[in-house]
Each structure stands twice: as C-alpha cells, then as structure tokens.
Amino acid sequence: MRAEIEGIDEILRDRLLIMVNGQLAIDMLPYISARTGGMVLTGAAAPVRCREIRNALPETVVVIDHGSHTQQVATADAPFGLKTSYGWRELDLAGLNGILDGQRDNRASYAVTPTCFIPADQAGDMSVLKAVVRQANLLRRQDTVVLLPCSWRWLRRSSLPHLIEQIRACRHPVALIVQADGDPLERAEAPEGLRQLCRSCPRLVLWRTDLAAFDAMAHGAQGAAVGASAVLRHGVAPRPDNGGGGYKPFPVVLVRRLLRYHRVATLEDWFAHIDPWTCDCVVCKGAALTRFTDSEADVIAALQHTVCELYGLHDELDATLPGDERIGWWRQQLADAWEYHRLLASQTGTEVPFPKVLQAWHRASPPALPTAAEHRSQDQSGPS
Numbered sequence: 001m002r003a004e005i006e007g008i009d010e011i012l013r014d015r016l017l018i019m020v021n022g023q024l025a026i027d028m029l030p031y032i033s034a035r036t037g038g039m040v041l042t043g044a045a046a047p048v049r050c051r052e053i054r055n056a057l058p059e060t061v062v063v064i065d066h067g068s069h070t071q072q073v074a075t076a077d078a079p080f081g082l083k084t085s086y087g088w089r090e091l092d093l094a095g096l097n098g099i100l101d102g103q104r105d106n107r108a109s110y111a112v113t114p115t116c117f118i119p120a121d122q123a124g125d126m127s128v129l130k131a132v133v134r135q136a137n138l139l140r141r142q143d144t145v146v147l148l149p150c151s152w153r154w155l156r157r158s159s160l161p162h163l164i165e166q167i168r169a170c171r172h173p174v175a176l177i178v179q180a181d182g183d184p185l186e187r188a189e190a191p192e193g194l195r196q197l198c199r200s201c202p203r204l205v206l207w208r209t210d211l212a213a214f215d216a217m218a219h220g221a222q223g224a225a226v227g228a229s230a231v232l233r234h235g236v237a238p239r240p241d242n243g244g245g246g247y248k249p250f251p252v253v254l255v256r257r258l259l260r261y262h263r264v265a266t267l268e269d270w271f272a273h274i275d276p277w278t279c280d281c282v283v284c285k286g287a288a289l290t291r292f293t294d295s296e297a298d299v300i301a302a303l304q305h306t307v308c309e310l311y312g313l314h315d316e317l318d319a320t321l322p323g324d325e326r327i328g329w330w331r332q333q334l335a336d337a338w339e340y341h342r343l344l345a346s347q348t349g350t351e352v353p354f355p356k357v358l359q360a361w362h363r364a365s366p367p368a369l370p371t372a373a374e375h376r377s378q379d380q381s382g383p384s
C-alpha cells in the first residue's frame, strides 16, 4: 500500500537533491542531509536502490528519474515513454499512471513523469510542450512532479513567455531540465531567462544541474537537484544508447571558494609550486584538494567531498529568508568567488579567468513576467 503524500510542495521546498546513478547511491548516502536533502536516482538500478534506501531510512527523500529524455524525443502524440527490456514503450494515460504507481510502489517519496525530450520551439509550434502539460493535467493524483526536459533555446526571450505560460498552467509542480551540448548557461540569454522563469513560476524545481541550483533557488525556484557526475549536471540530447549517467574515471572536485568544479589535474597545475588549498569538510578533514588520484576509491571520495560542499553551501542558503536576503547572500558568494579567482591568479602567477557563467550570475536580476490576470487588471485599472 502506498503512503499518500500530504503536500508535495512541502517536500520540494528549499530541498537540494543529489542526482546520482543508482550504483553510486550507497556511497553518497552518508553525506545526504535527511532534513534538507535527498537523492534522485538514475539508471537501471534506480528502482531497487530506491526501495532499499527508503526501507532502511524512511525519512530520507529518494525519487527516480527514468531518463526517458536521454533516449527519445517527445512528440505531441507520445510525450511520455519508457525504455523496457522489450524495447521502447509509448505511454498513454493509463500506462503513465502505471509507471508513476510503480515508482511509489518502490517507495519513491513522490513520482516523476517519464517525459521525453522537448526540442526547441520551432517557429511558434508549442504542440509538444502543450501535450506534456495537457496530459499531465489529466492525472488525478497529488504525488507527482512533471519533468520538463527542454532545449536551452526555450530560455531565449522569444520562447520564454510560452514556457512560463505552460508551467503556470500545469497542475503539478514542474522539474525543469535544461539541455545543451556543454553548459546550457553559457548560451546567449539563457542565464537571464532561467532567472526570469524561476521568479515567474512558484512551483518550479531545477533538475540535473550544477551550481545553477543556487542561482535558481536564490531567484525563487522551489528546490533543485544537482548532478553528482558531469553528465548529470545538464540535459543531454536523446540517443537510444544513453545510459543513466555513469561517472568518468578521473576525479573532479567542487572548489567551493571558486564556485566551480575542477579536475584535480587542473588543481595540480595551479598548486605545483605553492601549498595547495585544503578543505575542512567531513570527508577531507583538512587535507589538500589535490590529493585525489584516478583510483576508483579516490574518484568516489572526490564525489563525497563535492556532496558535502554542496550541502555546506545549501545550509547557508537555507538559513536565509527567500527574496532579497537570499539574493544578497548569493551575490556575496559570487563576490567572494571573484576575489578568490584573483587571489589564486596572483599566488600562482597563472591566468585564472572568472568563468562566463559566474559573470552572468554576477549581473543584476530581471523581474518576473506578469501573469495574464495581472496584465488584465493593469489594463482595466482606472480611478474607482
């Protein structure tokens, strides 16, 4: 028997999930905050792992992303689907309900729609995006988040109002994945568009992302899911052979001072002639960030360090009030990161450019788009 959910928004609000392949979930689990964190599991092992973890730790939030968007492009006729051992299966409403029930039967804290990839808005044709929301709105359930795996092009000024309109029309909370080759927020108009989206849609969480989670939550996103490995830090174009997001066999660490992920090989270059930076998280315990080797154990330890640092940052965000105070905190993090980039450059005598995405986040924020109702009331308002 599935437990009913009381208020899915309460589960989502201000929560930072770690998105990880089911095979790595147990290694990350000790570093996941039960109160403010949780996990999104990907890959074939996700359902079994979800059940195991939730049986052992019922307080920990765990959900499943089937990754249909990494396999198949959505159409207006078939926006949802799933890869099965018998091949690709398109899902009608009954089939969709069955898959969502299956996630809950595996004790997922809430269900997540297996939405296929939503390509860029072609010349005003929003039929695919509309089909996702229209079908999801037919679901008679309160335990579901609708996944919208979208091309980054939806964040451009010309398309953004349509995306906002559809997310606002959705009866369920929405988890947005932004897809691009490489970092989607290095694309023109994307960082501003995402901020405006977060400000305009109160029931939006940002998924399969990186530190953009913090920029989004500072600007009103309800919550976020950060990928543990590089492939899980943004959406990917669908390919039939896409896996659930493995990890590359070289260590990558989040350097919190720089608000940036770096390969350990890069850190070794920087710190070849000066004392390397150390880390005080519970994994590193004051050790140098350059110590991780290519061994499997070290690659996992580097991931555990990164999870700890993400939750360290998230604890600070969580302590602020949503709105100006939270944005002020985030701006201070960015200002500090800029200083650390300068410091590192002067200490090492190398060039350490301030990344393009951090520059974009350092700029002032755009306002929310008014709702259609607000538009009307502005038009109609006059002396009473």
Ligand SMILES: [Zn+2]
Pocket: 279, 280, 281, 282, 283, 284, 285, 305, 306, 308
């Ligand atoms: Zn550490």
